[in-house]
Amino acid sequence: MTEARAPTRIQQKNRAAILDAALEVFSSQGFRGATVDEIAAAAGLSKPNLLYYFPSKEAIHAALLEQLLDTWLDPLRALDPAGDPLEEILDYMRRKLQMARDLPRESRLFANEIVQGAPRIHAVLSSDLKALVDEKASVIAAWSDAGRIARVHPYHLIFSIWSLTQHYADFDVQVRAVLGDEDPFAAAPEFMETLYRRLLSPA
Amino acid sequence: MTEARAPTRIQQKNRAAILDAALEVFSSQGFRGATVDEIAAAAGLSKPNLLYYFPSKEAIHAALLEQLLDTWLDPLRALDPAGDPLEEILDYMRRKLQMARDLPRESRLFANEIVQGAPRIHAVLSSDLKALVDEKASVIAAWSDAGRIARVHPYHLIFSIWSLTQHYADFDVQVRAVLGDEDPFAAAPEFMETLYRRLLSPA
DNA sequence: GTCTATAGCCTGATAGAC
DNA sequence: GTCTATCAGGCTATAGAC
Numbered sequence: 001m002t003e004a005r006a007p008t009r010i011q012q013k014n015r016a017a018i019l020d021a022a023l024e025v026f027s028s029q030g031f032r033g034a035t036v037d038e039i040a041a042a043a044g045l046s047k048p049n050l051l052y053y054f055p056s057k058e059a060i061h062a063a064l065l066e067q068l069l070d071t072w073l074d075p076l077r078a079l080d081p082a083g084d085p086l087e088e089i090l091d092y093m094r095r096k097l098q099m100a101r102d103l104p105r106e107s108r109l110f111a112n113e114i115v116q117g118a119p120r121i122h123a124v125l126s127s128d129l130k131a132l133v134d135e136k137a138s139v140i141a142a143w144s145d146a147g148r149i150a151r152v153h154p155y156h157l158i159f160s161i162w163s164l165t166q167h168y169a170d171f172d173v174q175v176r177a178v179l180g181d182e183d184p185f186a187a188a189p190e191f192m193e194t195l196y197r198r199l200l201s202p203a
Numbered sequence: 204m205t206e207a208r209a210p211t212r213i214q215q216k217n218r219a220a221i222l223d224a225a226l227e228v229f230s231s232q233g234f235r236g237a238t239v240d241e242i243a244a245a246a247g248l249s250k251p252n253l254l255y256y257f258p259s260k261e262a263i264h265a266a267l268l269e270q271l272l273d274t275w276l277d278p279l280r281a282l283d284p285a286g287d288p289l290e291e292i293l294d295y296m297r298r299k300l301q302m303a304r305d306l307p308r309e310s311r312l313f314a315n316e317i318v319q320g321a322p323r324i325h326a327v328l329s330s331d332l333k334a335l336v337d338e339k340a341s342v343i344a345a346w347s348d349a350g351r352i353a354r355v356h357p358y359h360l361i362f363s364i365w366s367l368t369q370h371y372a373d374f375d376v377q378v379r380a381v382l383g384d385e386d387p388f389a390a391a392p393e394f395m396e397t398l399y400r401r402l403l404s405p406a
Numbered sequence: 407g408t409c410t411a412t413a414g415c416c417t418g419a420t421a422g423a424c
Numbered sequence: 425g426t427c428t429a430t431c432a433g434g435c436t437a438t439a440g441a442c
Contacts, residue, residue, distance in 0.1 A: 028319055028320055029233075029235060029319060030232075030233045030235065030236055030315070030319065031236070032232060032233065032235060032236030033233055033234070033235030033236055033319070108318050111314070111318045111373075111374075112233070112315075112318055112319070114373075114374050114376060114377050115311050115314050115315055115318065115373050115374070116231055116232060116233065116236070116315070117231055117376055118376045118377065118380075122376060122380065125376070125377055125380035125381070126380040129377070129380065129381060130380055130381050130383070133381045134381075150401070152394065152397065152398075153390045153393075153394045155381065155382060155385075155390075156390055156391060156394040156395075157394075159370060159371075159378060159381075160367055160370075160394075160398065162370070162374075163366040163367050163369075163370035163374070164363055164366050164367065166366075167362060167363075167365070167366035168362075170314075170317075170318050171314075171317050171318070171365075171366070173317060173320055173321045173325060173328070174317050174321065174328055174332070175362060177321075177325065177328035177329040177332065177333055178328070178332060178333050178336045178337075178358065178362075179358060180333070182358075187356045187358075187359055188359060190356075191355065191356045191359040191360075191363075192359075194355065194402070195355075195363065195398070195402050198353070198401045198402050199397070199398050199401050199402065
């Protein structure tokens with residue numbers, strides 16, 4: 001009578017391989033465009049074997065989104081009300097830019113989901129995400145009120161950091177088509193630092 | 204023997220209805236996620252009748268992209284080297300923001316295509332789009348050189364205008380989930396104008 | 407020009423041997 | 425746990441009547 005409730009190393013390895021393959025395929029094809037066959041092939045498994053680990057295509061996608069959402073919001077969570085205002089916002093921007101560089105597939109997974117109306121994560125956006133942004137926006141507004149940074153609409157400031165940083169991941173092919181050989185991430189950090197310093201430096 | 208080479212009014216109307224329905228479906232589902240049935244239903248036609256007007260699903264998508272690409276690049280084309288630098292760039296941003304507000308489906312159609320690697324328009328990005336951006340970037344660089352606007356990386360400046368304006372269309376559901384009842388386009392124009400004035404005003 | 411019917415393929419998911 | 429074989433349903437596109 002074996003007591004093997006904890007996943008074996010093979011199970012852990014296969015689960016991880018499936019999630020990595022699914023990230024690759026979902027992020028470049030969207031949910032409906034992705035096929036279980038393609039994910040299984042990328043994971044080095046047969047289709048029925050993949051469906052032994054996850055009950056359905058939907059379940060793989062859900063597991064991916066859930067696993068990544070926390071990571072995705074970490075940079076904003078780390079914005080410290082007790083820190084130096086300009087440096088806190090710049091650090092937030094730097095962390096987001098770093099994530100776009102290091103985790104472009106994750107960025108495109110969310111981009112696909114949201115562009116198509118976020119049918120599977122809309123509830124989380126309206127609850128968890130909104131609550132977090134509300135909290136941090138009021139921190140930023142307080143900094144403006146105290147004259148420690150220039151006055152800006154705090155929500156649109158946060159939107160701007162999202163859009164500018166994720167653009168380099170989500171629209172990667174377009175950016176590279178325009179830049180040619182130049183690496184997008186060569187000049188992006190300095191450009192964005194300049195932008196936010198000029199925008200936020202107290203008058 | 205009828206000489207009916209020019210499309211009749213019914214044909215024009217049906218073609219337009221198909222393209223409008225296809226824009227609706229492709230922009231919210233992506234190419235592979237969209238089905239001909241869904242487009243036909245939205246256009247008020249049967250599936251075979253739709254395929255009488257267009258030979259394939261691919262052909263509808265191609266017609267849409269081609270028709271829209273010109274419109275999409277018009278705001279950048281209008282950037283006038285002889286105009287006032289700051290006002291020209293602000294006007295460009297305003298035109299792009301207006302397009303995001305008025306044509307969100309078109310924005311999402313491109314977003315879907317590019318996020319998924321632009322398999323169908325990559326060639327156009329590397330040729331036409333790159334040529335146009337190269338041209339306008341050198342105009343902006345010349346303005347910086349002459350000290351008429353502050354120094355910024357001209358390509359990343361253009362990327363920033365794309366990403367900030369299109370964010371309101373492409374990530375509409377997320378923006379609205381965070382803002383609640385507030386209309387995104389209420390504060391966006393002022394936020395963006397402030398941003399680019401502070402970024403570009405000569406030191 | 408527009409329909410019904412259907413061909414032919416691909417998809418997600420399951421059955422059952424090993 | 426992993427495979428081969430396969431089902432049932434959905435998909436693009438076509439055939440053929442009207």
